Amino acid sequence: MGYDRSVSAPEHAQAPETVWELEMPDIRFGRDAVEELDFQFEDLGVDPGARGLIVTDETLVSLGHAERVCEQLGEFEVDVYDDVEREPSLEAVDDCISFIRDEQGEAGYDFYVGLGGGSCIDTAKAARVVIANGGEVLDYIAEPTGNGEPVTDSGAPLVLMPTTAGTGAEISPVAILSVEEKEIKEAISSDHVRADVAVLDPTLTTTLPPEQTAKTAMDALGHAIEGYTTHSYDSLLRAEDPASRPVYAGRTPVTEMFSEKAIELLSSNVRRAVHNGDDLEARENMLQGALMGAISGLTAGASLCHAMAYPVGNRYHTYHGETIAVLTPASTLGYNAASDPERFAELARMFGVDTTGLNTREAADRLKDEYIQLQRDLNVLPSGLAELADVDEGDIDWLASQTVETQERLLRCNPRPVTKEDAEAVFRDALYNWE
Numbered sequence: 379m380g381y382d383r384s385v386s387a388p389e390h391a392q393a394p395e396t397v398w399e400l401e402m403p404d405i406r407f408g409r410d411a412v413e414e415l416d417f418q419f420e421d422l423g424v425d426p427g428a429r430g431l432i433v434t435d436e437t438l439v440s441l442g443h444a445e446r447v448c449e450q451l452g453e454f455e456v457d458v459y460d461d462v463e464r465e466p467s468l469e470a471v472d473d474c475i476s477f478i479r480d481e482q483g484e485a486g487y488d489f490y491v492g493l494g495g496g497s498c499i500d501t502a503k504a505a506r507v508v509i510a511n512g513g514e515v516l517d518y519i520a521e522p523t524g525n526g527e528p529v530t531d532s533g534a535p536l537v538l539m540p541t542t543a544g545t546g547a548e549i550s551p552v553a554i555l556s557v558e559e560k561e562i563k564e565a566i567s568s569d570h571v572r573a574d575v576a577v578l579d580p581t582l583t584t585t586l587p588p589e590q591t592a593k594t595a596m597d598a599l600g601h602a603i604e605g606y607t608t609h610s611y612d613s614l615l616r617a618e619d620p621a622s623r624p625v626y627a628g629r630t631p632v633t634e635m636f637s638e639k640a641i642e643l644l645s646s647n648v649r650r651a652v653h654n655g656d657d658l659e660a661r662e663n664m665l666q667g668a669l670m671g672a673i674s675g676l677t678a679g680a681s682l683c684h685a686m687a688y689p690v691g692n693r694y695h696t697y698h699g700e701t702i703a704v705l706t707p708a709s710t711l712g713y714n715a716a717s718d719p720e721r722f723a724e725l726a727r728m729f730g731v732d733t734t735g736l737n738t739r740e741a742a743d744r745l746k747d748e749y750i751q752l753q754r755d756l757n758v759l760p761s762g763l764a765e766l767a768d769v770d771e772g773d774i775d776w777l778a779s780q781t782v783e784t785q786e787r788l789l790r791c792n793p794r795p796v797t798k799e800d801a802e803a804v805f806r807d808a809l810y811n812w813e
């Protein structure tokens with residue numbers, strides 16, 4: 379970047395950012411890591427005989443995963459809450475909170491485990507901080523939907539165990555919740571929401587069906603690719619004080635490193651994981667890739683694709699991962715590729731594209747073609763927005779308005795400015811990725 383690094387402190391507000399942060403829970407990764415769960419809670423200072431709660435859903439109970447986790451917590455008392463709903467609403471989280479208060483009073487449990495996909499993990503994160511801070515979930519949602527009260531306490535220890543490889547919810551500082559009457563998503567967002575530990579065990583992911591495997595993989599790939607192609611942190615303005623530095627603060631050399639490895643792992647293992655779910659090596663590589671993609675995308679920041687995905691998901695209740703899959707070619711790999719063809723040519727190489735003899739523009743175009751080919755090979759993903767949710771020309775105006783008006787936190791890191799007309803053109807391009 380061509381700027382003067384000697385800018386003095388009082389001029390921060392008008393100076394480029396010079397500082398980046400990387401905040402993470404502790405991470406325990408690997409086959410049968412679940413067997414170290416009792417040690418993990420002892421390490422967090424939880425006393426033997428303490429009482430904890432596993433927050434999960436009925437599917438994971440019926441698959442035996444909840445029982446397996448309980449068995450690893452032999453020296454503790456454990457209850458199971460298995461009523462988590464997909465894309466949890468505020469009411470669904472309040473139901474979990476009521477369960478906790480009925481069983482344990484206002485103080486709640488001594489520790490919590492979130493076991494499952496993003497919905498279980500976000501329910502566990504939200505319930506834990508509401509118990510710790512008092513009141514109900516709406517108190518901690520930003521105004522005008524909620525009361526905007528600050529979260530000041532993390533509460534009892536929380537360990538998150540994902541059973542999908544994709545959302546990154548196990549490391550993020552937000553719990554995303556649906557507000558049904560408004561058809562929007564809101565979040566409790568605070569460093570106190572972040573878990574103490576993420577335990578990632580690929581043996582918990584082999585039961586995930588092909589369709590869910592493909593959708594969550596595309597979300598993970600989206601985090602890695604978007605993280606790699608956001609603005610650089612030092613091309614954004616410096617935060618006026620450290621506390622106000624945004625969660626999505628632009629890419630750094632460290633996030634680029636995680637993106638690069640994530641893209642290699644995810645793109646070279648996703649076909650195996652989708653077509654042969656029992657392939658534990660592929661599952662392990664996917665879980666590792668998804669974690670690295672999340673470290674990149676959930677700190678550097680997602681971009682236009684995720685900004686477009688939220689209005690689509692709010693209106694049509696589509697799965698986040700398949701929405702990302704459908705939008706990535708037109709947004710990230712189409713519109714944004716023009717911002718820096720050199721960088722997208724690098725991405726193509728990470729994705730395994732043979733770029734011999736291609737110039738940077740041709741390599742970036744080939745990346746888009748091969749990404750679409752990957753989706754077709756997985757054989758479980760829709761061909762575009764039209765197939766995903768019957769979106770047509772008449773819906774584009776609303777979707778584009780929502781994108782530019784409500785997704786500022788994601789668009790500020792996008793490598794190209796986006797007007798409403800730009801967003802309309804990208805939505806139009808995403809109707810059909812293939813015929």
Ligand SMILES: [Fe+2]
Pocket residue numbers: 545597600601684698702
């Ligand atoms: Fe995502």
